[in-house]
Structures are given as C-alpha cells and as structure tokens.
Amino acid sequence: VETLIAWSKINSGSSNVSGVNKMADAICQYVKARIGCKIKTVAMLKVQDISLTGNPISKPVGDALILEKHSQTAHIKILLCGHLDTVFDKEHEFQHPTKIDEDTLQGPGVTDMKGGILVMLSALEIFEKTPLAKNIAWKVILTPDEEIGSLASRELLETSAKDYDLALVYEPSVTTDGVFAKARNGSGNFTVVVHGKSVHAGREFHKGGNAITAASQAITQLNAINYLDDKQITINIAQIQAATALNIVPDKAVFKFNVRFRNDEESLWLQQHIDEIISNINALPNISASLHGGFTRPAKPLTPNTEKLFECLKTVAKQLNLDIKLQDTGGCCDGNNLQAYGLPTIDTLGVRGANIHSNKEYIILPSLIERTKLSAVLLLYLANNKNMFNSC
Numbered sequence: 001v002e003t004l005i006a007w008s009k010i011n012s013g014s015s016n017v018s019g020v021n022k023m024a025d026a027i028c029q030y031v032k033a034r035i036g037c038k039i040k041t042v043a044m045l046k047v048q049d050i051s052l053t054g055n056p057i058s059k060p061v062g063d064a065l066i067l068e069k070h071s072q073t074a075h076i077k078i079l080l081c082g083h084l085d086t087v088f089d090k091e092h093e094f095q096h097p098t099k100i101d102e103d104t105l106q107g108p109g110v111t112d113m114k115g116g117i118l119v120m121l122s123a124l125e126i127f128e129k130t131p132l133a134k135n136i137a138w139k140v141i142l143t144p145d146e147e148i149g150s151l152a153s154r155e156l157l158e159t160s161a162k163d164y165d166l167a168l169v170y171e172p173s174v175t176t177d178g179v180f181a182k183a184r185n186g187s188g189n190f191t192v193v194v195h196g197k198s199v200h201a202g203r204e205f206h207k208g209g210n211a212i213t214a215a216s217q218a219i220t221q222l223n224a225i226n227y228l229d230d231k232q233i234t235i236n237i238a239q240i241q242a243a244t245a246l247n248i249v250p251d252k253a254v255f256k257f258n259v260r261f262r263n264d265e266e267s268l269w270l271q272q273h274i275d276e277i278i279s280n281i282n283a284l285p286n287i288s289a290s291l292h293g294g295f296t297r298p299a300k301p302l303t304p305n306t307e308k309l310f311e312c313l314k315t316v317a318k319q320l321n322l323d324i325k326l327q328d329t330g331g332c333c334d335g336n337n338l339q340a341y342g343l344p345t346i347d348t349l350g351v352r353g354a355n356i357h358s359n360k361e362y363i364i365l366p367s368l369i370e371r372t373k374l375s376a377v378l379l380l381y382l383a384n385n386k387n388m389f390n391s392c
C-alpha cells in the first residue's frame with residue numbers, strides 16, 4: 001500500500017511528460033529490487049492533433065516502459081500491458097491520496113491503473129520464484145498515453161503483439177464486486193474545421209458564408225445518428241469554438257466529437273455517414289469543411305479465443321473461491337487494440353475500485369492481494385498447460 005500511495009503522489013497526467021517519465025522511473029526502481037528482467041524505455045513520437053482554432057498541433061507524450069524476460073524453454077509468450085498515465089493533469093485539483101478507512105484508499109490513479117500495475121508486477125514477482133517460470137516468456141508494456149487514445153504507443157503495441165500468444169491487461173474491473181469486461185465498444189475522435197466567408201452583417205449579408213450555422217447543421221445531423229435504427233452508435237459533440245463581432249458573418253467554426261460503436265460494421269457505416277454529412281456542408285454556398293482524426297480503437301467483441309482464455313481464468317479462480325462474471329462495457333482501452341492485432345485478451349485483471357476519472361476515485365485495498373493471487377495462479381496454469389495458446 002505504501003508503494004501505491006507513493007505512485008499516486010506522482011502526477012502522471014497524459015500531458016505531463018516529465019511526470020509520466022518519473023512514474024516510469026519509480027516502477028523501474030521497484031522492479032529492479034524484485035524481478036530479474038530486461039528493462040528499457042522507448043521514446044514515442046508526438047501525437048498530431050488539430051486545435052480548437054483549427055491549426056495543426058503536436059503533443060509530446062512520455063516514454064513507454066518495457067520489461068522483458070526471455071526463456072529458451074518457454075512454450076507460451078505472454079504480453080502484459082498497462083498504462084503509466086492518468087486523466088489528471090498537473091492543474092487538476094485531485095493530486096493526493098487519502099486513506100478513507102482500513103480497506104479504502106482514495107487517490108489519483110490508485111485504481112486506473114497504478115493499483116493494476118502493482119498487481120501485475122507482484123504476480124510476476126511470485127511467478128518468477130516458481131520452477132514453472134521457465135515455461136513462459138513475457139513482456140510488459142506500460143504505455144504513456146492510454147488515456148488519450150494510445151495514438152503514440154499504438155505502433156509499439158501492434159509490433160509487439162505479433163510476437164506473443166495472448167495479452168493480459170490490468171485495467172480495473174468493471175464493478176466494485178470484480179466483474180470483468182466482456183465486449184467493449186470501439187471509439188474514435190474527430191475534429192471538423194468549417195471555413196465560411198466573412199462579410200459585413202448589415203451591408204452584404206447575402207454574400208457571406210456563416211461558419212457557425214454550417215457547423216450547427218453538421219452537428220444536428222451528426223447528433224441524429226445517436227441510437228439510430230437498431231444500432232448502438234453514440235456521438236458526443238464535446239467541444240466547439242467560434243466567435244466574432246456581432247456585425248460580422250463568422251468565417252470559422254471548429255468542433256470536436258467522440259464516437260462509440262459495437263463492431264466493424266457499425267464503424268464502417270459511421271465513417272460513411274460522417275463523410276456524407278461533411279460533404280452536405282461543403283455543398284453550402286461559401287462554406288468549406290474538413291474532417292480530421294479518426295477511429296482510435298476498434299470494437300472488442302467477445303471472440304472464441306478470448307472466451308477460451310476466460311475459461312482458463314474461471315478454472316483457476318475456483319481455486320481461490322472467486323466467481324468470474326462478465327459484462328459488456330462502453331469503455332475502451334489498449335485491450336481493444338491488442339485483440340484487434342490478433343491476441344486473445346483479458347483486459348480487466350487490475351484492481352476493484354470505483355469512480356475512476358473523477359476526484360472520488362478509490363481502490364478497495366484487499367483487491368490488491370486478491371487480484372495478485374488470481375494473476376499468479378493464471379500464469380502458473382498457463383505455464384503448466386502446454387498447447388493452449390502457444391506458438392513457441
């Protein structure tokens with residue numbers, strides 16, 4: 001718990017590059033004292049985005065941290081993933097952990113997912129002390145930008161996935177009683193920049209092109225897609241910026257939105273309809289609109305291979321008197337990408353807690369030991385059972 005309190009005190013908001021790297025350092029020190037493995041950091045490319053003024057910007061992110069253990073006698077290769085960053089940047093009011101009672105610690109990142117990282121590393125530490133350790137080759141990837149969509153670390157995850165048989169991700173469980181994520185929605189972030197034509201609002205209004213009203217039309221059409229027909233697509237218009245003097249027709253409006261969808265068919269349908277709406281707006285007189293961004297995470301339906309991995313988890317959970325329950329969730333994570341890269345993936349092996357992404361985030365402390373045991377016995381089970389997922 002002391003380790004978790006110390007880690008929670010390190011601000012590692014996705015935009016706080018030095019904070020994320022400091023978090024990686026703290027984990028390095030922790031690992032060096034406990035687990036024999038290769039440790040390295042990998043610098044990430046900057047994330048390209050469009051600002052609310054419509055200009056290209058690039059955002060730096062911290063380094064990814066990689067831990068690796070090879071084994072000549074391994075019959076299975078496992079990728080374990082987590083993220084160093086949190087949603088709380090340096091300016092956020094929520095910076096310090098507070099012990100609420102014996103079993104509850106409130107603090108930034110305690111559940112999402114510094115507690116999960118602690119579970120992952122503790123399970124590896126236990127596993128590496130057993131004779132079965134030689135049967136598994138593993139790699140840990142801790143990304144610096146999961147909370148902003150893993151745009152910088154996506155490539156690292158994709159190239160690593162090719163060499164591994166399955167992925168274990170340490171996001172918190174879906175509910176306080178430990179439910180695992182079954183299917184996850186996919187997600188995407190888009191920016192629309194609308195240019196109009198600025199004229200005097202009194203003298204030559206008819207010659208203008210109002211970027212705000214054009215953007216509003218696009219927003220209304222996009223909003224109409226929510227829960228359309230039998231689809232479960234949602235579009236959240238989250239940011240908008242435009243302003244000029246009241247006697248001038250505005251020549252620029254920028255807005256941003258997030259989309260969620262259940263499967264590839266829905267994302268394909270969605271892309272076509274977004275493109276259609278943008279071309280409708282482009283057909284308006286004196287208006288030009290451009291679409292930026294795209295889908296960041298594919299949907300994660302429950303695949304037969306992931307189901308097989310859940311069966312393994314259920315088997316070992318019985319030894320610990322734990323009942324494994326699954327539930328769909330609209331949230332997404334690196335697990336979406338890892339499964340899309342071909343790996344059977346369980347992505348809620350982290351701790352139990354609640355109120356993540358808010359200043360009331362807390363962890364149920366006994367879940368640290370409970371989840372460490374669960375992961376340790378899962379690793380032992382996979383080490384002991386050949387030919388389940390192996391490519392070695």
Ligand SMILES: [Zn+2]
Nearest residue numbers: 083112113171
């Ligand atoms: Zn997370």
